Amino acid sequence: MYRSLRRASRDYTRLRMKRNLxxxxxxxxxxxxxxxxxxxxxxxxxxxxxxxxxxxNAASQAPQFYDEPRFTVAGVTDATNxxxxxxxxxxxxxxxxxxxxxxxxxxxSSNQVEAKAGTDESTLRAAVERDSGNAELHHRxxxxxxxxxxxxxxxxxxxxAAELNPSxxxxxxxxxxxxxHRAPEAALEVFAKGNRLFPDSARMLVGLGVAxxxxxxxxxxxxxLLKASDLNPSDPMPxxxxxxxxxxxxxxxxxxxxxxxxxxxxHPDNALANYYYASSLWKRAQGVAEAAPRAQVLSLLxxxxxxxxxxxxxxxxxxxxxxxxxxxxxxxxxxxxxxxxNPLLEEPHxxxxxxxxRVGEKGKAQHELQLYKDxxxxxxxxxERERLEIPQFVIALRDKKSPTDQPQKP
Numbered sequence: 585m586y587r588s589l590r591r592a593s594r595d596y597t598r599l600r601m602k603r604n605l606x607x608x609x610x611x612x613x614x615x616x617x618x619x620x621x622x623x624x625x626x627x628x629x630x631x632x633x634x635x636x637x638x639x640x641n642a643a644s645q646a647p648q649f650y651d652e653p654r655f656t657v658a659g660v661t662d663a664t665n666x667x668x669x670x671x672x673x674x675x676x677x678x679x680x681x682x683x684x685x686x687x688x689x690x691x692x693s694s695n696q697v698e699a700k701a702g703t704d705e706s707t708l709r710a711a712v713e714r715d716s717g718n719a720e721l722h723h724r725x726x727x728x729x730x731x732x733x734x735x736x737x738x739x740x741x742x743x744x745a746a747e748l749n750p751s752x753x754x755x756x757x758x759x760x761x762x763x764x765h766r767a768p769e770a771a772l773e774v775f776a777k778g779n780r781l782f783p784d785s786a787r788m789l790v791g792l793g794v795a796x797x798x799x800x801x802x803x804x805x806x807x808x809l810l811k812a813s814d815l816n817p818s819d820p821m822p823x824x825x826x827x828x829x830x831x832x833x834x835x836x837x838x839x840x841x842x843x844x845x846x847x848x849x850x851h852p853d854n855a856l857a858n859y860y861y862a863s864s865l866w867k868r869a870q871g872v873a874e875a876a877p878r879a880q881v882l883s884l885l886x887x888x889x890x891x892x893x894x895x896x897x898x899x900x901x902x903x904x905x906x907x908x909x910x911x912x913x914x915x916x917x918x919x920x921x922x923x924x925x926n927p928l929l930e931e932p933h934x935x936x937x938x939x940x941x942r943v944g945e946k947g948k949a950q951h952e953l954q955l956y957k958d959x960x961x962x963x964x965x966x967x968e969r970e971r972l973e974i975p976q977f978v979i980a981l982r983d984k985k986s987p988t989d990q991p992q993k994p
Contacts (some may be wrong), residue, residue: 626792626808628776655770656982657739657762658732660975676967681794681828688787688821689753719749723757733976733984746774752782753795759791765979768798786812790825797829805829806840812845820854823847827860838862848884855892858884860960863901872957881905896926903935915939930959 609666692695705728726741742758755778775792782788793808806829812822826843830836842866848857862884869877882905888898903918916939922932933956940949 586691595644602994619829626774626789626796626804626811627779654773654982655979656766657736657743657770657977657981659717659978660765661693661978662737672964677828677832678682678798678965679971681825682760682763684825685719685787685791686764688790689756689760690730697949701780706768717748718750719745719754722748723754726761730761735977739765739977750777750781752778752785752788753783754987756788756791759795761792762977763798765794765974765977766798767979770979771795772799784815786822788817789815790822791830793825796984797832802829810843813846817846820847820851820857823860824856826897827856827863830864833867833976835870836867836869840864841868855888855895855898858888858899858946859895859901860893862888862898866901866905878905878909894925896922896932897928900929903939905930905936906921908940912939912943915945928959928963929964930956933959 592619636949661770661811708721708725708728712718712725715721722741723745726738726745726821729735729741731740739758739761742754742761745760746754755774759771759778760776762768762774771794775795778785779792789808789812793805796808797805798804809822809826809829812827816824823844826840828922830840834841841861844857844861844864848854848861862881865877866881867886870872882902885898885902885905888895889902892898899922900919903915903922906912906918907915916936918935919932919939921927923936931954937949937952937956940946940952
């Protein structure tokens with residue numbers, strides 16, 4: 585609540601300066617907007633929740649997703665015109681979370697593989713033409729279209745499969761396809777429906793949270809992931825997403841810290857659990873922790889690297905904590921360990937350059953700084969290449985005239 589109020593106050597000041605509006609008018613506006621900003625809700629405003637009986641019968645009712653879908657994928661746009669929004673960290677986090685969410689779905693069961701082994705593309709297309717009401721065939725064809733990089737055809741086949749059979753897996757795969765192609769509003773609608781139909785699905789809540797995050801609604805995103813972690817507290821997956829979400833927050837909420845504390849209590853021998861909890865404690869301390877929190881953070885990090893000597897981010901954070909305490913020799917060792925664990929990680933080189941400069945090693949500082957610049961340039965180029973390979977969907981409302989489908993970029 586406090587963080588939401590603080591953001592609302594900051595937004596009020598920014599809006600007043602931008603619009604040059606009188607304070608009284610803006611305060612009245614913020615009074616209207618305040619409740620919606622302060623009451624973090626995972627589900628967007630929309631249809632009433634579906635009853636358990638409706639959810640259990642969903643697969644037998646076709647089509648069931650919407651009577652009249654509120655959106656359609658009208659085409660794709662040239663990825664060269666996209667550009668990022670917000671800081672590089674925010675953009676990268678959005679892309680990473682979308683990829684990680686997609687990795688949770690689009691899995692074919694072993695019995696389907698055995699039953700359909702040897703079926704080629706032309707045979708599958710012919711089967712869909714003969715039996716257009718078969719959801720499984722549309723879902724399998726969507727995977728084929730995706731492998732062929734036919735983005736429009738793939739998302740429409742995923743949609744058709746979900747409309748014919750709104751199962752948890754089909755809805756989830758449709759949502760992740762939309763999310764991967766930078767259509768967070770449409771993905772939000774799909775995941776919200778999926779969450780109402782399958783309230784016990786942790787990955788559906790995670791998808792909903794990632795869609796909120798892609799729209800810049802961080803409180804709602806955190807709320808979804810917090811709820812996902814409560815469905816099955818022993819499942820590491822929601823905690824990992826929750827921890828990655830905190831990368832874009834200046835100070836993680838107490839609720840996030842508490843959940844990550846539970847993660848390490850349930851999985852004390854999980855290296856990531858120890859690292860993520862240490863990171864949340866350190867960020868909450870804003871880099872100036874007192875002796876007790878610093879000792880706890882270092883203890884967690886030591887355990888993390890003991891459990892996984894390749895966990896470069898844990899070495900990096902340990903170096904940052906040591907540097908903050910003024911122990912430059914220890915911080916240098918930690919930064920070097922981070923580089924040894926992952927030579928392509930950029931930040932340890934930058935931190936090491938600063939540490940070398942502080943101890944008078946100018947030559948080494950310049951060398952590490954140049955490595956940092958080279959790696960940053962290479963990383964940015966790779967990220968841009970990946971963005972160009974994934975076109976963005978153009979979404980249109982169904983109650984408006986949809987533009988003619990655009991040809992897909994080669």
